[in-house]
Amino acid sequence: MPLSQPFSPQEGHAGSDFSQASEPFRRIAVEIGHVLVGQEALVHRMLIGLLTGGHLLIEGVPGLAKTTAVASLAKSISTQFQRLQFTPDLLPADLIGTQVYRPQDQSFVVQKGPIFSNLILADEINRAPAKVQSALLEAMQERQVTIGGETFPLEEPFLVMATQNPVEQEGTYPLPEAQMDRFLLKVIVDYPGRDEELLILRRMSKTAPKFEISGVTSPEEIMAARANVDEVFIDPKIEGYIVDLVMATRRPAAYGLSLEGLIQFGASPRASINLALAARANAFLDGRGYVMPEDVQNLALDVLRHRVMITYEAEAEERTSESIIREIMDHVAVP
Template identity: 80%
Template structure:
């Protein structure tokens, strides 16, 4: 839905001409600013087979500054995808292997005493990077998870009495294994809500598996990724997101989707007793930002309902907590969100 066409009948010819000119100019700027992202995808595809959904969500996270929780069994190239993204934009990258004995200081840094001048100096931790891969985040204890919380939400870290800003762009991409639960610490709701998107990584299909075999089934195979973008390109693209138009009807659609997770009965959904609590206002904000980013990557200056629908499952699946009754009926938060998407009509 093009907002300009939607309200054309209320505009004079001069106003319509000026609005069309502004939208055309914005579209041209978006096309120019989004070209590095297309180059990034090309470079990642030199290394990664399939996983286009994951790559698209990583770019949306980069554009919006929203963090990703990536869930999938081992061996699906989650780490490779994040490392390839860092190389393609020529920026800092740190991989942190989360373990039960990890301490907050191992993540954010600490104060080190220097006996020669009898002072404490700050030794910054690996969190001070642009792209941070928190591998198997649910293996770290609660203290480490809460230390990561401030960094993700505030983009700053407190060490002792000093607060240090994190470099921009800053993005945390955390992975977790859905199968093996022994020795893990479930992420609390406050932590999962800080992730803009929860992305489920699935197995490749047969054709993709054959391509993986032919590309990687040799000893010594090493595929390289060229740097085709810079952090400045990412930050420049972010400034355009707020200019992408969201029509009132699309805004209403976003609000209805989130409200339906809280009060399903008001929307004619038979989900009584199945939802413990739904999406917070942060879900509404994130869904809007992610839809804007999806429109940007498509080269458009306005958001379509299909942009909202395409990203809604990844934004909402970890924000809808189900009850024991729902579990007894073999329902999941994902299936409930899908019911809501199927029921609420798009404008």
């Protein structure tokens, strides 16, 4: 990658000790490790989502412990967890709740749905029809739902982790670009390695495997940590680097990239905001009070892969949004 002027964090921020503030999140990772084998990247991204309040879109074939990971996360922070299996016949009321008539006093009362929880696993989200996706969109973006004309705020921390199967597309409703853009990260979950799978076999090949996960933190500590993330320093050079990465997805020729005709839509300004926020959270988890270029590079692919729409010409050339983003990262100057 080309280098611009060297980056050096300010002394005051470099000397700040964020290690103690980020300790609860290291405890969470250790606790999840008692159940989950491997998948360190997924766990790390879930912690990023918790810290930033950003939602995750998790893509992977069935059987890769996506549900187990989210359930373990909820247990480790002693909070509420709901798994929602999305199907084509699902209704918005099944998600957010509805008004129920009480004949004894001839009135309607609100019966809240499963969305009123802290951690939501939306399993196979692309199998839900547009009305259900729209109801979820309001909850994700506004942190509130509307039932019968009355608005109800959702309790923080509120985090949606949605999964989709990349293999079977029959009977699915592709997520609209507006909803895709609401996800902070799109995480690709891959198969475990041989040693990891051997450990999974030894740990799970029992009729009733039992694992104990202790609550090592609380929702209050999570919310306090979010305030600390806002204090993480980000140098103007790093901010410029983030903006250049995003701008290069819209006008690649301005950055010396030969990608004409391959990108249909570039990333929105929300991508710049989310990349800066995720980089701050990454630095915080490392116990640093300042953002480094590596924080941006580690998360750029997850922030951008679902926001860069490629053309049919790109598909004909067997290019993917990931390969295009990697090419952009290789060309944009790193501070």
